[in-house]
Amino acid sequence: MNGKSPLEILIDEKEQINPAIILADELMRRAAAELLSVEDVAKAERVLEIGAREIEVIDVHRKAFLKSQPTPLSYVPYGF
Amino acid sequence: MSTDATMRSSRLSGNGGTIVSFSDRLLKSLEYLGFKARCHNAAAACDTVARLLAEQQKYVLYKELFPKEWKGSKASFYRAGSYKRYSERVNELFELVNEKCFPFLEYWHDDPETDFERFAIPPLNFDLCCEEIDFDNLRVSYVAGLLFYFRDEEVWDFFSQKYDLSAQDFPKLSRSPHPNVWLEKQQARTKPYRDLIRLVDHSTGNPWLDLTHCEYQELFEWNKETIEMLTTAHQDAGKAFANLEKLDERIDENPRRVLSELISFWNIGRLLSS
Incomplete structure (x- = not known):
């Protein structure tokens, strides 16, 4: 893993806000009486799919990290 | 304010x-x-x-x-x-x-x-597997249809008391219906018998008539097509039971003949006289 610690790998990952969060915020600001168009619904369904997939991917990563073996540091941290 | x-x-x-x-x-x-x-x-x-x-x-x-x-x-x-x-x-x-x-x-x-x-929707037909069925509260034509599914003396007792007819007055019932029974295209004379057997068999294609309380409940979606389909099917289900009225009248007029025709249709897929 290029000598990087798990935290460094995570920090280096490309990050974006889950699109479902942004869409949920948009929808919550609308009045319920303003009905969504067919296109709006289709778009929302796509976002929901992407958002759910992103959660799954993160969950898979988390499980993989939990399974990884502990690795000793190459130096003694300050204070030890 | x-x-x-x-x-x-x-x-x-x-x-x-x-x-x-x-x-x-x-x-x-x-x-x-x-x-x-x-x-x-x-x-x-x-x-x-x-x-x-x-x-x-x-x-x-x-x-x-x-x-x-x-x-x-x-x-x-x-x-x-x-x-x-x-x-x-x-x-x-x-x-x-x-x-x-x-x-x-x-x-x-x-x-x-x-x-x-x-x-879910409430089934409108009878559950033959576990529902307590009181024949006296059923249409006589529906009880006639039950002859093929219950196969016990109780159904014949009903016809014996009502019309003085017994199983010995008719040919033996086949274990399963002739394939012609399920044909979509029927003569005017056989269609009422086909409809009756489909209804009792829960094979009408209408969810209100085919679903039972005993099986795993079918769930429906909230969309226009489903609501319209169920609305039409509900009206058709009402008509299916109402249509039995004519058959009831024919049985009342000549029970021996109608039961003979029904049994003949079940056994050989056509009416003996035809």
């Missing part, structure tokens, strides 16, 4: 004249604050989007199915209705479908906490 006056006040929103009461605005604010408190949780956001989409789809359905009622409705989009997971407006849709299309709310849906994303 006093608090009371504020509570009572309402205003026109920017969405084509829909009146939004103070109470509705307050409920929406509370809902929004609750949402903001957990808005950076992606899983909660997905749930929120899914819930809002399902709600919007029901509003669209309401507007499409009942445009007049939608226009005149004052039901809140935010306050929970009798089914607590849904707004008063969505609850109004449930009531309208129940009242104008087909009755379904009484059936397995008496819990106010019910999740109504999909719904």
Whole structure:
């Protein structure tokens, strides 16, 4: 893993806000009486799919990290 | 403005004249604050989007199915209705479908906490496997159809008491029906017998007549096609039972002949006289 610690790998990952969060915020600001168009619904369904997939991917990563073996540091941290 | 006056006040929103009461605005604010408190949780956001989409789809359905009622409705989009997971407006849709299309709310849906994303319908036919059937309360033609499915003396006792007919007066019943029984195309004389056997066999293709309490319940989606299909099917189900009236009359006139024809149709797929 290029000598990087798990935290460094995570920090280096490309990050974006889950699109479902942004869409949920948009929808919550609308009045319920303003009905969504067919296109709006289709778009929302796509976002929901992407958002759910992103959660799954993160969950898979988390499980993989939990399974990884502990690795000793190459130096003694300050204070030890 | 006093608090009371504020509570009572309402205003026109920017969405084509829909009146939004103070109470509705307050409920929406509370809902929004609750949402903001957990808005950076992606899983909660997905749930929120899914819930809002399902709600919007029901509003669209309401507007499409009942445009007049939608226009005149004052039901809140935010306050929970009798089914607590849904707004008063969505609850109004449930009531309208129940009242104008087909009755379904009484059936397995008496819990106010019910999740109504999909719904079940009450079977209109008899459960032959476990329902206690009182032959005297059935149409005589339906009891005739039961001869092929119950195969016990009890059904013949009914005909014996009513028409003085017994199993010995007719040919032995085949274990299974002739394949012709299920043919779509039938002569005018055989069609009533085909319809009767399909009805008793729960093979009409109509969900109101084919579903039973015993099997795993089929759940239906909230969309226009499904509601329209179930509405038509509910009317057809009523007609299917009403159509038995003519057969009842024919049995009353000449029970031996009609039962002979019915048994002949079951055994050999045609009427002996034809």
